[in-house]
Amino acid sequence: MARPRKFDEQQVLDTARERFWSGGYAATRMEDIAEATGLGKGSLYGAFGGKQELFHRVFDDYCGSVVDAVSRQLRGNDEDAYARLSAHVYAVAAATAADTAHRGCLLAKGAAELAEHDETVAKRARAAIEALQALLEGDIAACQRNGDIAADADPGKLAALVLAVLRGIEALGKAGASEETLTDIAGTALAVLPRPAR
Amino acid sequence: MARPRKFDEQQVLDTARERFWSGGYAATRMEDIAEATGLGKGSLYGAFGGKQELFHRVFDDYCGSVVDAVSRQLRGNDEDAYARLSAHVYAVAAATAADTAHRGCLLAKGAAELAEHDETVAKRARAAIEALQALLEGDIAACQRNGDIAADADPGKLAALVLAVLRGIEALGKAGASEETLTDIAGTALAVLPRPAR
DNA sequence: ACCGTTATGGACGAACGAGTCAAGAATGGG
């Protein structure tokens, strides 16, 4: 009936994510994205509506994929819960250190730039953070059931602390901290978590 | 000999800081700053050179004042070192929660937006972070001398952890965490620091 | 009082970027 699209929507979102991530929202031009995707500006506007809407799509997409990835890393049986937590914390440190461009996490970067003035972005960021907190809390509770973390500790508070440490690691990474520093932070954070009296 | 300036340079920097802080670098217009300060654009350019240079001045200024403020909060005798540390951590949580505009810390916001592409900003942010870490380390070492923190812990690593928690608190605050959550994180972080065996 | 020097402020130039539009192209059903 009608002419079909020549491009893959998800691919365009990925490319746009790359641009927004590296340049920030305000500094990224729609024409950059058009060139990077090979699309004309008309197609871009036709398919996504405008710069802000495109960013919202990209941001939603990114938040979803982050939560998904963490969910895959943290879900599982009680026996391995502590190992998964430890692996996750070290993985964030390693990923941050490996990010030589210091672009950090688009979630943090986008929220920093736009949350104050864009309710949609703020809401989305909040939802993602809450989801991450819930995932951590679930894993920590599993650790407690398995006797790897003190049973009398509040898993919600520990999860909030771990989440803060993880976000802090990313912030410090963006500020140029060394891989050693970041790994140390990860190790120290895990080390100070309350172990059960035995 | 020559006509003197009608404005106070520091006041202009403060106003500009406000604008950059609230809007970010890219989204703040030089004319905004001109209007906010009551200056003409010619004066602004004459005194500071350009947008980038003005931002560098503002950023330097801000980093310096943050480090100064923390320095005043953390320096002192060994007896009160732990009290100072505790007060500082809670103060950051409270300040972040009180920041209803969720603008966070200009250090973090500026670094997030520009560090990747502006070496000067990146360097300055790194220096400020290192200074903060050193201040924390000094205070923690004092806590250890006074028997408030386990003497066998590595003060540098604990300082890095606390710094990460502090930066994380700000990041979570920007993402919309409640005051209760932030205060809990502060309390939990202090609670898990290793106390000396007695 | 004069004059060289520096500050002021607003008009101006030039570039840039978001979003629009119209003409043409690709598709599948009739």
Add this chain to the structure above:
DNA sequence: CCCATTCTTGACTCGTTCGTCCATAACGGT
């Protein structure tokens, strides 16, 4: 084979913003 429909392309408009320029104003030394 034709047509309605949707996609594509890139030139165009229009507002915006950085930075400049210049006529004018305010100083202090001589």
